[in-house]
Amino acid sequence: MPPVSPSAPSVLDLAPVVPVVVVDELKDAVPMARALVAGGLPAIEVTLRTPVALDAIRAIAAEVPGAVVGAGTVISPRNVADSVDAGARFLVSPGWTDSLLAAMEGAGVPFLPGVSTASEVVALLERGVSEMKFFPAEAAGGTAYLKSLGGPLPQARFCPTGGITSGTASAYLALKNVGCVGGSWMLPADAVAAKDWARVESLAREAVALAQV
Structure with missing residues (x-):
């Protein structure tokens, strides 16, 4: 991804499906991540929506071989710093501001800033960012909207979520x-x-199969 380095990995290429995880109980983080990885979904986005989220990222990073754990719901430069410190290997935000984008660009890990309009996509392209989160996907227009963006803005690639x-x-x-x-x-x-x-592992396997259809 250009803002990080030419050789940086792309979040979009880690796995076809990225589980968006809300961890309420810290003790669930590791077994949940192990089940997802075993099912073929190694890229795991832990959202910063609960008090234990950073500890969950730290635990998964330390204890689940094969997991590529990232942080979601990143909405401030402090979130960026805390997430990377906890071991997050990618960052995902529901939207972006200049200060948040600057923090993510300086974090040294791949990131997906959130967009829901063509103007936001163009603004990021101007800044050299071509990979984005499309959120909230269904509410913002779904597949029809994304297909429409592909005509005038073919250089933009997305991870739709929501x-x-x-x-x-x-x-x-x-x-x-x-x-x-x-x-x-x-x-x-x-x-x-x-x-x-x-059951989580089984559903993860089914999710992988969706990408192969």
């Missing part, structure tokens, strides 16, 4: 300007509550 399900993921992944999708359907609340990590 409202995507196992039933809609394949349609997004079929678009030329989509590198991966983010979602949480492989982590249903009842399975997490029951600590049913075998």
Whole structure:
């Protein structure tokens, strides 16, 4: 990704599906991540929405071989610094400001700033950023909107996230300007509550299969 370095890995190429994880109980972080990795989803976005999120990133980074753990819901330069310090290997934001973008550019890891309009995409392209999160995907226009952006802005690539399900993921992944999708359907609340990590692994495998259709 240009703002980091020409040889930096792309978030969009880590995996076709990126689980978007909200960790409420720290003890769930490692077994959940192990199940996702075993199911073929190594890129894991832990959102900074709970008090234990940074500790969860730290635990996954230290204890789950094969996991590429990142931080989501990054909305401030402080979030950037704390996430990288915890071991996050990529950053994802729901939107961006000049100061947040500058912090992510200086973090030394790949990042996806969030956009939902053509003007935001153009503004990032002007700054040398061509890989972005499209959020909230379904509410902001879904596959039809992203397909429309591909005509005038073919250099922009996206990870759509927000409202995507196992039933809609394949349609997004079929678009030329989509590198991966983010979602949480492989982590249903009842399975997490029951600590049913075998089910999570199975759903992760099904998510991988969607990208191969």
